[in-house]
Amino acid sequence: MSELKELIEKYIELEDNFDEDNEEQAEKLHDLGHEIDHAVYNEEFIIVYNADTEDEEVVALIISDEEDEAEEFFIPVYTSQEEAEKAIETFVEESGENNFAFDKAVGCDIVEAYSDDEEFLGLAVDAPQCDFVIFAESVHDCSE
Structure with missing residues (x-):
């Protein structure tokens, strides 16, 4: 299991048991979130794209309402090939298309590639199995 995935699992567990009156727990959750933001910046992820399109369009999870x-x-983005393969199975079931492929990219490069798109919100790690989202503006590296 990747270090990032372990951090996310700790974060989810802490968040599930969160007591908003517990300042120590709130600080721990904040610090863990910050650590995740750093890990995402440097993590090499697997991204899935539709190989049927001319420009090999990356799969996106659209969250807008129909009225918008x-x-x-x-x-x-996926932390392992196994997670990517599970997601592709889901995409095939939902879309009926079956020509998906994957490639690797670093978190900061993915965010940078979509930074000019106003509708881009961020990254969804190991979706739909996990659905842990990280907003693009949070992805950073304090050493820069």
Whole structure:
């Protein structure tokens, strides 16, 4: 299991048992979230794309309501090939298409590639199995 995935699991567990009156727990949750933001910046992820399209379009998770004109989206990223393969199975079931492929990219490069798109919200780690989202503006490296 990747270090990032372990951090996310700790974060989810802490968040599930969160007591908003417990300042120590709130600080721990904040610090863990910050550590995750750093890990995402440098993590090499697997991204899934539709190989049927001319420009090999990356799969996006659209979250906007039907009434909204804008289609806000997250880019799903995967911490392992197994997670990517599970996601592709889900995408095939939902879309009926079966020509998905994957490639590797670093978190900061993915965020940078979509930073000019106003509808881009961030990354969804191991979606749909986990659905842990990280907003693009949070992904950073304090050493820069």
